[in-house]
Amino acid sequence: MTTTDFHLAGPFAPVHDELTAYDLPVTGALPPELTGWYLRNGPNPRSDSKHWFFGDGMVHGVRLEHGRAAWYRNRWVHTDSFDQPNSPIYNPDGTRNLRNGSANTHIINHAGRTLALVESSLPYELTNDLDTIGAYDFDGELADSMTAHPKICPTTGELHFFGYGSLTAPHVSYYRADAAGKLVVKQPIDVPGLTMMHDFALTASHAVFYDLPVVFDPATVGNGMPYHWDESYGARLGVLRRNDPTAGVRWIEINPCYAFHTLNAHDTADGRIAVHVIRHDYMWRNGSDRAPGQLWRWTLDPATGTVTEECLDDRPADFPRIDDRLTGTDVRFGHVTHLVVDGGPSVLRRHDLHTGASAEHRFTPAQIPGEAVFVPAQDGGGWLLTYVYDRTTDRSDLVVFDAANVAAAPVATVHLPQRVPIGFHGNWLPEG
Incomplete structure (x- = not known):
């Protein structure tokens, strides 16, 4: 095993059995109103894969009642x-085979459908018991890949997303499905080349796209990630008005960087756009060399075509999440996770984006958490749910924190029958 095969060993290593276990033991007390499904997706290769991102998708779920x-x-x-x-x-006519994909990155529910996502292909629909129904193409209307990070507008119920990866222009297109799941907007986005566009931002009035210098490299196809850092490509943010997507994108240049993940974005009272992201100084420079992610704020002024860039916290972080009911608004609290796999401690951190204050839960060196998903409570508060791997037992738990008091001990810990490999993203799907 080479040094690049970290994803096949230790807490990343795939599990080989599909298990079902009932009436799981719980330490503490689960909030009774938590009735639904916590689902998380991630790569779980059946055989060696050349990169962590390429493993077969596996969803791990816990049903709470x-x-x-x-x-x-x-x-x-x-x-x-x-x-x-x-x-x-590729199909015989040269088009991409959009059913060829791992569906290993995220899982969402929209218009009554639960969809497993990866940015290189179509979504795959699942049942509540995690059985695969099949590829979903919006009743034949989507002939493109779908980002693993779509956004649901809390006001309209619309699903906003983009697709990228075509070797010919347009390399990127923006899509919108209404609350019933009907695809109603298809808009090409003009970019000069094929870059890795993993995420974007949504506000009440705008969509913001990241055209950053991680560029497709055909010479590396079949040997790890076919993208590399190319600062000469430049870096820019694209602003599209939701009420007039055909008007095109206003591009604003920024300093070279990369962003896998968006925390949130919102329109400001003075006509600007604030975007909170996990920003990396560079990504896959000189091979696998990457800079740690940090929480930054970009403040865009579409009128002047300028942006102010500000580091809000220089501590490493990733997997940003908010209360998704507030997507696109001036949300106050955001949550990030810093995973440390070589001795810890890993950290779950809560940011007050209005005051700049933060609080954190520090795990033991034996514990490795994943992304923490916010679940609203009936009293206006909420919980954070995450899988936590424990080296001492070689098993994982579903851990529930009080979001307003992340430094405290967990509210409840659900003990799982096996290890959940370190993976990517998930969601809470409430019943009803």
């Missing part, structure tokens, strides 16, 4: 390329 942990189960996402490993990347 009125104060009890009803079940845990883990299931592979049965994409076409999972069931047919030699499924071609």
Whole structure:
């Protein structure tokens, strides 16, 4: 095993069995109003994969019901390329085979459908028991990949997303589905080249796209990630008005950097746009060399075509989450996780974006948390749910924190029957 194969060992290593376990033991007390499904996606290769991002998708889920942990189960996402490993990347006519993909990055629910996502292909629909229904293309209207980080507008219920990856222009297109799931907007985005556009931002009035210098490199296809850092490409943010997407994008240059993940964005009273992101100084420079992520704020002024860039916290962080009911508004609290896999301690941090204050939960060196998902409470507060791996037991727990008091001990810990490999993103799906 080479040094690049970290994703095949230790807490990253795949599990080999699909399990179902009922009536899980709980330490502490689960809030009774937590009734629904906590689902998290991630790569779980059946055989060696050349990069962490390429492993077969596996969803790990816990069903909570009125104060009890009803079940845990883990299931592979049965994409076409999972069931047919030699499924071609391109169709005979040269177009991309959009059913060839791992569906290993995120999982969302919109218009009654639960979708497993990866940015290189179509979504795959799952049942509540995590069985795969099949590829979903919005009733034949989507002939493109779909980002793993779509945004749901809390006011309209619309699903906003983009697709990228075409070798010919347009390399990027913006899409919008209404609250019922019907695709109603398809708008090409003019970019000069094929870059890795992993995420974007949404406000009440705008969508903001990140055209950053991690550029497609055809010479590396089949040997790890086919992208590399190219500062000569430049870096810019694109502003599109939601009420007039056909008017095109206003591009604003920024300092070279990369951003995998957005915390949130909102329109300001004076006509500007504030975007909170996890920003990296560089990504995949000289091979696998990458800078740590930090919480930054970009304040865009579309009228003048300028942006103010500000580091809000120089401590390493990633996996940013908010209360998704507040997406696109001036949300006060955001949560990030700093994973340390070589001895800890890992940290779950809560940021007050209005005052600049922060609080954190520091895990033991044996514990490695994942992304923490915010779940609203009936009293206006909320909880943070995350899988936490424990080296001492080689197993994982679903841990529930009081979001307003992250430094305190967990409210409840659901003990799982196996290890959940370190993975990517997930969501809480409330019943009803």
